[in-house]
Amino acid sequence: MSIKLEHINYIYGEGSASPIHATNDVSLEIKDGEFIGLMGHTGSGKSTLIQHLNGLIRPTSGNIYYNGKNTSDEDFSMKELRSKVGLVFQYPEHQLFEVTVFDDVCFGPKNLGLEKKEIEERAKHALQLVGLDESYYERSPFELSGGQKRRVAIAGVLAMDPEILILDEPTAGLDPKGRDEILDAIKLLHKEKNITIILVSHSMEDIAKYAQRIIVMDKGKVKFDGTPKEVFRHYKELEQIGLAAPQVTYIVHQLKEKGWNISTDITTVEEAKREILTIWKNRKNS
Amino acid sequence: MIRDITIGQYYAVDSPIHKLDPRTKLAGTMIYIISLFLTKGIIGYCIGAFFLLFIIRMSKVPLKYIVRGLKAIVILLLISVSFNIFLTPGEEIFQIWKLKATKEGLIIAVYMAVRLIFLIMGSSVMTLTTTPNDLTDGLEKSLGFLKKIKVPVHEIAMMMSIALRFIPILIEETDKIMKAQMARGADFETGGIIKKAKSMIPLLVPLFVSAFRRATDLAMAMEARCYRGGEGRTKMKPLKYKQRDYVAYTTLFVYFIIMIGVKYIK
Ligand SMILES: Nc1ncnc2c1ncn2[C@@H]1O[C@H](COP(=O)(O)OP(=O)(O)OP(=O)(O)O)[C@@H](O)[C@H]1O
Ligand SMILES: [Mg+2]
Numbered sequence: 001m002s003i004k005l006e007h008i009n010y011i012y013g014e015g016s017a018s019p020i021h022a023t024n025d026v027s028l029e030i031k032d033g034e035f036i037g038l039m040g041h042t043g044s045g046k047s048t049l050i051q052h053l054n055g056l057i058r059p060t061s062g063n064i065y066y067n068g069k070n071t072s073d074e075d076f077s078m079k080e081l082r083s084k085v086g087l088v089f090q091y092p093e094h095q096l097f098e099v100t101v102f103d104d105v106c107f108g109p110k111n112l113g114l115e116k117k118e119i120e121e122r123a124k125h126a127l128q129l130v131g132l133d134e135s136y137y138e139r140s141p142f143e144l145s146g147g148q149k150r151r152v153a154i155a156g157v158l159a160m161d162p163e164i165l166i167l168d169e170p171t172a173g174l175d176p177k178g179r180d181e182i183l184d185a186i187k188l189l190h191k192e193k194n195i196t197i198i199l200v201s202h203s204m205e206d207i208a209k210y211a212q213r214i215i216v217m218d219k220g221k222v223k224f225d226g227t228p229k230e231v232f233r234h235y236k237e238l239e240q241i242g243l244a245a246p247q248v249t250y251i252v253h254q255l256k257e258k259g260w261n262i263s264t265d266i267t268t269v270e271e272a273k274r275e276i277l278t279i280w281k282n283r284k285n286s
Numbered sequence: 287m288i289r290d291i292t293i294g295q296y297y298a299v300d301s302p303i304h305k306l307d308p309r310t311k312l313a314g315t316m317i318y319i320i321s322l323f324l325t326k327g328i329i330g331y332c333i334g335a336f337f338l339l340f341i342i343r344m345s346k347v348p349l350k351y352i353v354r355g356l357k358a359i360v361i362l363l364l365i366s367v368s369f370n371i372f373l374t375p376g377e378e379i380f381q382i383w384k385l386k387a388t389k390e391g392l393i394i395a396v397y398m399a400v401r402l403i404f405l406i407m408g409s410s411v412m413t414l415t416t417t418p419n420d421l422t423d424g425l426e427k428s429l430g431f432l433k434k435i436k437v438p439v440h441e442i443a444m445m446m447s448i449a450l451r452f453i454p455i456l457i458e459e460t461d462k463i464m465k466a467q468m469a470r471g472a473d474f475e476t477g478g479i480i481k482k483a484k485s486m487i488p489l490l491v492p493l494f495v496s497a498f499r500r501a502t503d504l505a506m507a508m509e510a511r512c513y514r515g516g517e518g519r520t521k522m523k524p525l526k527y528k529q530r531d532y533v534a535y536t537t538l539f540v541y542f543i544i545m546i547g548v549k550y551i552k
Contacts, residue, residue, distance in 0.1 A: 016351070
């Protein structure tokens with residue numbers, strides 16, 4: 001289930017007065033089981049890029065290979081691609097339409113043509129994953145709170161049982177607890193089922209905590225692509241394109257300046273804690 | 287696909303036509319339409335076409351863009367053309383089943399088609415070169431005299447400008463929801479009429495919900511900024527005729543005289 005992008009360009013409103021070059025010569029390879037964090041300032045082309053990955057938009061130029069098969073081939077099955085690559089849009093709660101929460105989550109698997117029992121099992125499992133219990137099943141999706149709607153919408157995509165799951169800012173506007181719950185559920189999926197995850201987020205902390213690989217977009221181009229440690233080493237350049245490194249990275253940099261013998265590659269609070277504690281212990285002992 | 291509809295979509299470039307007062311453009315469009323219905327001869331239509339092309343060239347909107355807007359009326363055009371060809375009595379050209387195509391019908395049909403095409407193109411030039419806000423401002427001011435007979439001109443104009451403003455937003459929203467449902471395996475293309483109609487539900491329900499949400503949000507935002515109708519409301523940019531508007535009116539006048547002239551020459 002690898003996806004390979006080769007020189008992808010996408011232009012909105014081609015031939016209009018002001019065309020927008022949203023992705024510019026993007027080449028990437030996404031391998032099985034990766035957890036990728038995708039970041040970039042507002043309007044850098046993240047949402048555009050991920051829509052290519054399940055064939056919702058076709059590149060203006062360039063090719064996308066999916067397990068070696070070219071998606072622009074005549075006999076390529078988009079339907080199959082979309083059943084394998086789940087995409088949770090920005091503000092997915094706007095896509096809810098059914099009478100009850102449960103029916104809405106069933107919409108995706110129903111479209112796959114599964115049996116009723118299988119559909120219901122998947123829906124139940126998906127709702128459980130996002131932390132909604134049975135008391136929500138028969139409620140109308142329109143009378144839920146924003147965060148609850150978000151969970152229903154995410155469950156709607158999870159129920160399709162995708163092999164690659166792409167989430168476009170799934171936690172925007174959620175409270176810290178809700179955010180952690182959803183991200184932990186995603187992490188669990190990644191670990192247990194070895195699903196490939198692509199997480200678009202503006203939170204450096206979230207990305208540093210969860211992602212194994214970070215892709216940074218700037219003005220439609222891929223600016224950095226590497227492990228969190230590699231990418232956050234460029235924190236000065238990240239700042240120039242409107243991003244930043246996680247807060248702890250700044251702290252360890254300052255500690256280093258103060259003469260501490262601490263690694264500056266630290267990106268998460270847990271790591272920093274461990275590192276600082278070891279340094280303290282060593283100091284006491286000596 | 288849905289984005290091809292050009293009516294109500296402003297094409298943002300800087301041109302002499304864009305800079306004209308919206309009232310001038312409204313009057314110009316009216317005069318142009320009237321002139322189309324006054325003439326019948328080939329010469330008249332040639333002048334009409336020439337004038338239209340001249341304006342389009344000046345507006346810097348690509349011709350391709352305006353022609354694309356005609357797609358929306360292709361069916362209407364086909365229906366009215368065939369009605370005219372087959373239902374006008376006169377000299378027979380050919381016959382399909384029981385329907386006779388007549389020479390007179392053909393001529394009327396061609397005239398009609400030309401008129402309709404010019405009419406749509408002419409009005410698209412206006413909507414493409416005028417922002418919806420300017421357009422309704424112009425309408426409000428031009429029809430201001432109706433206030434005397436208790437027609438709520440301002441309210442109608444406001445409603446129109448909001449409606450026009452919402453067209454591209456709703457198109458974008460439709461696009462977004464469609465994509466979101468397609469990502470969940472929805473299929474909007476294949477199947478018979480009933481299946482297609484059914485497949486619209488996942489699109490229409492969220493669309494309506496979002497339209498109502500936007501409407502209430504907008505109403506609230508307007509009230510929060512003390513909007514209470516047209517009474518005593520002043521404009522930030524009051525409309526004022528400039529020299530180029532007088533030039534435009536003169537050109538229109540000359541054009542109109544020529545069109546009338548052409549009609550009586552023969
Ligand atoms: N439907 C559209 N029509 C025209 N232009 C668009 C459309 N969607 C996005 N764009 C433009 O393409 C560029 C990239 O947009 P995109 O939505 O991919 O950015 P993004 O990185 O997802 O931003 P954000 O972080 O705000 O979600 C922007 O300049 C945007 O204005
Ligand atoms: Mg986005």
